[in-house]
Amino acid sequence: MEYHLTTPLPPEELKKIKIGDVVYITGTVVTARDEAHLKALELHKEGKQPPVDFKGIGLFHCGPVMKKNEQGEWTVVAAGPTTSARMEIFQDEFIKTFQPGIIIGKGGMGARTTKACQEETCIYGYFTGGAALLAADRIKKVKDVFWYEELGMPESLWLFDVENFGPLTITIDTHGGNMTEKRIKKIEENKDKILQNL
């Protein structure tokens, strides 16, 4: 199935989506990698709010290449997904705390994220890894940037307006399904067979 959704993503729509479906997002997406996850969660622990309300929007595991144009405005040069597995250590806490609607990345995530997605009605989708110019093409506006001086270009929170951002192949749904974990299990089985026959 193919879905075209607009942020904030309605939970009842997210619940319809199953692993293997393809989703396109229009609306607000914010980039966050390792450092931004950590910082947002630390602020929350101190009782402060991060500068972006993540609720219902797209959380994009991405460290883009950005450039200022002649008017001094930021423009996107390249913006493909980074390896999501690095965020597994705090993604569940992030989902519970900030309730994004969809996480966009590549390479898949694990059991903790899957559980949080089920409990908080969030989904996870692959954008093709390395397809940074296709992604940049779907970003229509750079709305803002936070933490740039402190964290540098790849780790900042870049707030984007996107249009039909996708195709995103859903590999974690709101029902506990995780396509990547199934694939990893298959790879492990194949590995055991190969090692036995070497």
Next chain:
Amino acid sequence: MMDIAQVVEDTAAKLLEISATKLPSEVKEALIQDEKDTEGSLGKSQLKAINENVILAETFTKPMCQDTGLVSFFVKIGDKFPIKSEVKTALIKATEKATEKVPLRPNAVDMFEGNTKNNVGLRGYVPWFYFDLVEGDKCEIIAMPKGGGSSNVGKMKMVPPGKGIKGVKEFVVEAVAAAGPLACPPYTVGVGVGGGEDMCMNLAKKALLRPLYQYHEDENIASIEKELKDILNKLEIGAMGLGEGTSVFDVHMEFAARHPASLPVGVVISCWALRHAGATIDREGNVEWHPH
């Protein structure tokens, strides 16, 4: 008199641009072929996106991936090439220049001071250089940026020598299986065997510079490369780890002598974007660009 240091700087900056924006032709062809050959729609759609993206990068001279990598250079300096240590300074300047111009993503992070914003480390080690001294009057430079995602799945193991070649193969299978969907497959796998714990990784990285489907001139090694390539594709990782399409384009191995007590094996994995570009500069400052 030609300013040779300036030629080195300009050439290296151009090499960084080429490597970030244009794939070596055989890598490009392999990806196109894989899109044609892949039957499942999940895998095919990933390869289609990759191939469209590769064309966009080349057409608009923009980085194909936002991760323009940690910069490293493989350099061979001839005895009679007019400059030696100045080559290093020129390559550092080239890195700063390309970061601004291409642009490349600033990827050099100091653990205490943060991102240096110009791809040059504060402590003298990045960009990383592999220098070699050779006969003649030329200087060969190969730029090889490598992304963090695929570097994160690199592995080294001191295999017990009693396990021999079988132990080497086992470790390569384990390393690529562990990489699984994480590092943007289809992969190309570099394997270094022998030397010490550091040398095997160095050799593994260097092995990735050999063109795809060009096997080692030593038939013993070539046959292991081909065997591993077949075996690794039975893991069924597939394009972007979705199980459909080629898992591994090729395996390249380099062997060094080993200590009798050690069998070091290094595995360096490249994502689909196997990026490198080279040129040779002569003593007059003429630049010969390597086929790309």
